[in-house]
Amino acid sequence: MIYKKGNFSEEIIFDEKGLVEKILLYKNDQKIFTFEYKNYLFVQNKIFPKILNIIEHTNYRKIVWWFSNIEIKE
Numbered sequence: 001m002i003y004k005k006g007n008f009s010e011e012i013i014f015d016e017k018g019l020v021e022k023i024l025l026y027k028n029d030q031k032i033f034t035f036e037y038k039n040y041l042f043v044q045n046k047i048f049p050k051i052l053n054i055i056e057h058t059n060y061r062k063i064v065w066w067f068s069n070i071e072i073k074e
Contacts, residue, residue: 001014007027007028008025008026008027009025009026009029010023010024010025010026011023011024011026019037019040019047020037021036021037022034022035022036022037023035030057031057032056032057032058033054033055033056033057034053034054034055034057035052035053035054035055036052036053036055037049037051037052038050038051038052038053039051041067043072044072046072048067049067050066050067050068051064051065051066051067052064052065052066053065
């Protein structure tokens with residue numbers, strides 16, 4: 001699935017279960033960010049990634065963000 005707005009585009013790749021596996025963000029057809037989702041936590045009726053890898057292609061940096069526990073307060 002690809003979305004475009006101006007000189008930005010976003011490609012969303014789903015796994016076999018229909019969950020987001022990867023999001024690729026482009027500016028002027030040059031890849032600037034990759035968001036990789038690994039494993040999921042299911043809390044109530046919400047879905048959160050356990051691990052989110054963010055790769056910044058312009059500076060070649062990788063950021064890893066993970067959840068071990070999620071608490072929803074209403």
